Amino acid sequence: MSVVPAEVLPGSALAVDETAAPAAAELGPRARLWPSLCAVYRAQLSRARVARIPLLFVATFQSIGIMILMRGVVDGGAEAQAVVAGSSVLVVAFVALNLLAQYFGQLRASGGLDHYATLPVPPAAVVLGAAGAYASFTVPGTVVTAAFGCALFGLPVAHLWVLVAVIPLAGAALAGLGAALGLLAPRPELATLLGQLGMSAALLLGVLPADRMPEAVRFTRDLLPSTYGVEAFARTFGERPDWAFVLGDLAVCAVVGVVSLAVATWAYRRAAVR
Secondary structure, X not given: OOOOOHHHOOOOOOOOOOOOOOOOOOOOOOOOHHHHHHHXXXXXHHHHHHHHHHHHHHHXXXXXXXXXXXXXXXXXXXXXXXXXXXXXXXHHHHHHHHHHHHHHHHHHHOOHHHHHHHOOOOHHHHHHHHHHHHHHOHHHHHHHHHHHHHHHHOOOOOOHHHHHHHHHHHHHHHHHHHHHHHHHOOOHHHHHHHHHHHHHHHHHHHHOOHHHXXXXXXXXXXXXXXXXXXXXXXXXXXXXXXXXXXXXXXXXXXXXXXXXXXXXXXXHHHHHOO
């Protein structure tokens, strides 16, 4: 008596059709950029909310303190406009440039990039989501600083609404620069140093009136992304703002933001595969 496996019997429910090819497993759809970006943004916002709020107060009080000190040497006019605009954008530089450089530097050193590399999200979503979350913390501090500066120097507040464009555009340019510095720095200490130097440059070249700077320093000032956000905001304090120049400065911020975020995305891919 021979034993025959049940799956080879003609009438068996387990019979196998030898001509049938094994069905290929269907892969899930690739993660799209916008849903991935929103997911990373919400995750970063919830994680950084508790830790970054005290630092936001520090950035705001720092900018307000600088304006109070400058009030003793600046009476009004174009110099006061430069001080208020520079101090307001300094809040953005402190968070989007300095803190983001430190974050990505520590993330790279601790192996945190490996976690993001295993997620089905595009690299651009990781960079844009983190940059957007950090830039979001600058909104209340920038508005408070600008309102306090207008009251301190007697500047009009009719055009403070331009911050709706200045904050995201300057924030994108500075956040992309901060992320690139953090991802390209070989050590987290160097990323922290570069972030501090960038914020110091935004402080010295953005808050101080440009008319009192040497020509070489003015050229360096033009290379700083935050300069164009400062110029766009400062122009709105005049009696009749030249909106063409304001839009031109904001356009420069937008272009620099796109370029810096693209560089940060490339730096993320480079760091993630190492």
